[in-house]
Amino acid sequence: MHETQYAIEMVNITKKFPGIIANDNVTLQLKQGEIHALLGENGAGKSTLMSILFGMYQPEEGVIKKNGEIVKIHDPNDANNLGIGMVHQHFKLVECFSVLDNIILGVEDSQLGILQREKARQKVLELSQRYGLSVDPDALIEDISVGMQQRTEILKMLYRDNEILIFDEPTAVLTPAEIKELLQIMRNLSAEGKSILFITHKLNEIMEVADRCSVLRKGKYIGTVDVATTTKAELSRMMVGRDVEFAVQKDEAKPEQVVLEVRDLSVASKLSKKNAVNNVSFQVRAGEIVCIAGIDGNGQTELVYGISGLEPVQSGSVLLCGKDITHAPIRKRSLLGMSHIPEDRHKHGLVLDYTLEDNMVLQRYFEPEFVDKLGFLRRKNIRTYTERLIEQYDVRSGQGPVTLSRSMSGGNQQKAIVAREIDKDPQLLIAVQPTRGLDVGAIEYIHKQIVAQRDAGKAVLLVSLELDEVMTLADRILVMYEGEIVGQLNPKTATVTELGLYMAGAKKEDV
Amino acid sequence: MILLLQYTLIFASVLMLVALGGCFAERSGVINIGLEGIMVIGALGGALVMKFLPVSVGVLPMVAITVVVSALFGCIFSLFLAVAAINFKADQTITGTAMNMLATAGATVAVKAMNTAASNGNDVSSDIAYIHAKDLFIVRLGQFEFNWFMLVAAICLVISYVALYKMKFGLRLRSCGEHPQASASVGIHVQKMRYAGVLISGLLGGLGGIVYITAGVSVWKFENGVAGFGFLALAVMIFGGWHPLRIALAALLFGFLRALGNVYAGFDFLMMLNIPSVVYNMLPYVLSLVVLAFTSKNSRAPKAAGIPYDKGTR
Numbered sequence: 030m031h032e033t034q035y036a037i038e039m040v041n042i043t044k045k046f047p048g049i050i051a052n053d054n055v056t057l058q059l060k061q062g063e064i065h066a067l068l069g070e071n072g073a074g075k076s077t078l079m080s081i082l083f084g085m086y087q088p089e090e091g092v093i094k095k096n097g098e099i100v101k102i103h104d105p106n107d108a109n110n111l112g113i114g115m116v117h118q119h120f121k122l123v124e125c126f127s128v129l130d131n132i133i134l135g136v137e138d139s140q141l142g143i144l145q146r147e148k149a150r151q152k153v154l155e156l157s158q159r160y161g162l163s164v165d166p167d168a169l170i171e172d173i174s175v176g177m178q179q180r181t182e183i184l185k186m187l188y189r190d191n192e193i194l195i196f197d198e199p200t201a202v203l204t205p206a207e208i209k210e211l212l213q214i215m216r217n218l219s220a221e222g223k224s225i226l227f228i229t230h231k232l233n234e235i236m237e238v239a240d241r242c243s244v245l246r247k248g249k250y251i252g253t254v255d256v257a258t259t260t261k262a263e264l265s266r267m268m269v270g271r272d273v274e275f276a277v278q279k280d281e282a283k284p285e286q287v288v289l290e291v292r293d294l295s296v297a298s299k300l301s302k303k304n305a306v307n308n309v310s311f312q313v314r315a316g317e318i319v320c321i322a323g324i325d326g327n328g329q330t331e332l333v334y335g336i337s338g339l340e341p342v343q344s345g346s347v348l349l350c351g352k353d354i355t356h357a358p359i360r361k362r363s364l365l366g367m368s369h370i371p372e373d374r375h376k377h378g379l380v381l382d383y384t385l386e387d388n389m390v391l392q393r394y395f396e397p398e399f400v401d402k403l404g405f406l407r408r409k410n411i412r413t414y415t416e417r418l419i420e421q422y423d424v425r426s427g428q429g430p431v432t433l434s435r436s437m438s439g440g441n442q443q444k445a446i447v448a449r450e451i452d453k454d455p456q457l458l459i460a461v462q463p464t465r466g467l468d469v470g471a472i473e474y475i476h477k478q479i480v481a482q483r484d485a486g487k488a489v490l491l492v493s494l495e496l497d498e499v500m501t502l503a504d505r506i507l508v509m510y511e512g513e514i515v516g517q518l519n520p521k522t523a524t525v526t527e528l529g530l531y532m533a534g535a536k537k538e539d540v
Numbered sequence: 541m542i543l544l545l546q547y548t549l550i551f552a553s554v555l556m557l558v559a560l561g562g563c564f565a566e567r568s569g570v571i572n573i574g575l576e577g578i579m580v581i582g583a584l585g586g587a588l589v590m591k592f593l594p595v596s597v598g599v600l601p602m603v604a605i606t607v608v609v610s611a612l613f614g615c616i617f618s619l620f621l622a623v624a625a626i627n628f629k630a631d632q633t634i635t636g637t638a639m640n641m642l643a644t645a646g647a648t649v650a651v652k653a654m655n656t657a658a659s660n661g662n663d664v665s666s667d668i669a670y671i672h673a674k675d676l677f678i679v680r681l682g683q684f685e686f687n688w689f690m691l692v693a694a695i696c697l698v699i700s701y702v703a704l705y706k707m708k709f710g711l712r713l714r715s716c717g718e719h720p721q722a723s724a725s726v727g728i729h730v731q732k733m734r735y736a737g738v739l740i741s742g743l744l745g746g747l748g749g750i751v752y753i754t755a756g757v758s759v760w761k762f763e764n765g766v767a768g769f770g771f772l773a774l775a776v777m778i779f780g781g782w783h784p785l786r787i788a789l790a791a792l793l794f795g796f797l798r799a800l801g802n803v804y805a806g807f808d809f810l811m812m813l814n815i816p817s818v819v820y821n822m823l824p825y826v827l828s829l830v831v832l833a834f835t836s837k838n839s840r841a842p843k844a845a846g847i848p849y850d851k852g853t854r
Binding site for chain 1: 722723725726
């Protein structure tokens with residue numbers, strides 16, 4: 030009988046949390062030296078499964094086997110001893126420590142308690158050479174790029190001689206060039222005999238790098254397929270349980286009058302003395318989607334803060350439907366027809382400890398529909414209104430309008446914000462990374478809503494870091510680099526490579 | 541002049557010890573507002589030793605036992621904070637405040653009860669005198685009175701620096717105050733490290749307490765607590781940027797100002813200015829306000845200080 034030797038196996042794992050079965054009889058088998066993708070939507074149970082493998086949780090049922098033998102993993106130390114290492118989605122790095130200190134933390138070489146940093150440095154340098162992971166061991170984490178932080182995390186695993194490497198959504202925070210580099214690193218690692226578990230919901234990356242792929246859906250194990258013999262459509266059907274449209278259907282844009290006009294806008298930076306946004310000018314017309322593309326941290330956030338009024342502007346002006354709103358208060362902007370789906374839905378989008386219905390009327394509670402002449406809220410109307418939005422925009426929540434916003438899933442929180450902002454019937458919709466952290470189903474939905482707004486004759490300003498999103502949604506792309514707009518592209522004629530060059534600052538045109 | 545130096549050094553020793561204590565706690569992720577109370581309890585322990593241990597035991601046993609007992613008292617008292625903040629995830633500021641109130645009140649009651657019992661009710665004060673024992677701590681070098689506590693403080697400074705920055709223990713402790721989830725992910729037991737941080741702060745805080753009450757006088761009235769020195773030490777810790785060496789410098793500065801209040805009368809030109817003595821006494825407190833107002837914006841507290849560690853958050 031032919032029996033494959035697995036590096037690690039999780040057999041029939043079941044893990045329950047109060048009110049939910051996070052993993053329902055899940056089996057995952059990782060072969061020696063392969064890159065195995067674990068695919069699933071948000072909340073499908075990927076993180077729970079990995080936390081079990083890493084010893085953070087104990088499963089109710091099922092066993093973990095290493096090389097065919099049953100092992101018990103009680104805490105991260107056990108996992109480490111079994112050679113299991115993990116790059117967490119949110120890096121587990123101490124920001125004010127050096128790269129070296131972060132790598133050795135927990136497995137320090139010491140004599141009489143005194144750290145032996147020199148020896149560790151040699152080993153780190155050796156590893157970084159061997160696997161092509163360039164890092165500066167003495168740099169502080171807070172000073173280095175996200176890509177280098179990730180390489181530090183990988184070195185952390187290698188320093189511990191881990192054989193089974195788990196990557197939890199590693200590409201979410203990277204630029205296209207860094208993603209390419211990371212995928213190459215993963216190939217190198219697997220060529221050296223390391224077994225890799227790659228958690229993601231990006232199908233392109235799976236197709237590119239993985240050998241096999243296991244799919245989870247709502248805590249259940251759906252199946253494992255060979256990547257070579259499958260397609261993106263097949264994978265997404267397994268993940269979502271139905272066919273998903275990748276390309277958003279949209280007709281030619283019919284731009285009309287100018288809705289938003291930004292003239293020579295400069296916004297100060299919180300981090301440095303230089304302006305985060307420098308002399309930016311552009312227009313957004315009714316009936317078109319203008320997309321600001323760029324690598325995170327090139328001034329997009331501050332640009333939107335300036336336009337939406339979250340931060341004062343340094344100089345320049347902002348006009349909405351011909352009215353100067355440069356220094357207008359946020360409520361006035363809102364009343365003039367500006368809607369804003371903010372980048373940080375927890376910070377600017379919702380009051381997390383308010384109920385859903387209270388969040389839905391945050392910008393409208395003062396309207397006669399929701400408040401009477403004495404200043405008392407018309408609770409009944411607020412309830413009815415929220416129920417309509419929930420129904421219309423398919424916002425799912427445990428207790429309907431009175432659900433505490435904090436307890437809702439990220440996707441549904443985002444849907445609630447989208448519902449609120451769109452239902453205001455704005456002239457201008459500003460959407461900043463509206464699909465960040467969402468799964469394909471929710472992404473598809475939000476994309477459709479944004480296109481529908483455009484078709485209804487609204488002006489849409491979209492800020493996105495996702496190249497796919499930029500290419501599919503935009504009618505016009507403006508690329509931001511170091512606080513300036515360095516290029517304007519037509520998504521129909523431009524290529525991703527070209528866009529990438531602009532984003533990296535390698536190419537520039539006068540706009 | 542020599543007197544000024546002497547007082548500067550002894551007050552700086554107090555501030556440094558207590559501030560280092562605060563530093564260990566906060567570096568591990570627990571804010572220790574209760575240092576004031578810990579000082580009082582440590583002072584009580586030390587004062588009792590100095591009162592009851594016969595002077596005939598000699599210098600070394602006297603110094604050693606006083607140091608150990610006051611540190612132990614502080615350490616045990618700091619368990620309040622450790623249990624409340626680490627096991628029960630209580631609000632650390634409130635716990636610390638409660639400890640401060642409890643310590644002064646508790647020490648006063650205890651000392652009063654003791655005095656009342658010993659004097660058949662004639663003495664209901666909250667005073668403990670330790671005149672003879674105090675002499676053992678002092679070595680006269682010409683006019684300068686060297687105090688053994690200064691040496692103890694200097695040793696603590698060196699040990700603290702090495703422990704925090706050169707040792708495995710310090711690396712782990714500091715990681716727990718910055719990013720406990722990261723520490724846990726590499727197998728460090730966050731709760732244990734935080735216990736260590738808080739208990740060390742109790743140790744150093746208690747030690748600072750006995751140094752403080754023996755610094756200038758030979759009798760201490762426990763009703764007075766430690767006159768806000770615990771809070772002053774917190775200011776020193778913040779001004780020193782949670783770093784032992786900078787804390788030492790900050791302690792010297794604050795110690796100098798505090799000493800000025802004690803000895804300004806010895807300087808003719810200061811006397812000629814005719815400034816009321818309260819102004820000198822206020823100086824360190826006023827300075828701490830000013831300093832914190834200007835530096836706190838840029839100061840970098842350990843990121844996770846004050847936040848109970850929760851396994852579930854990522």
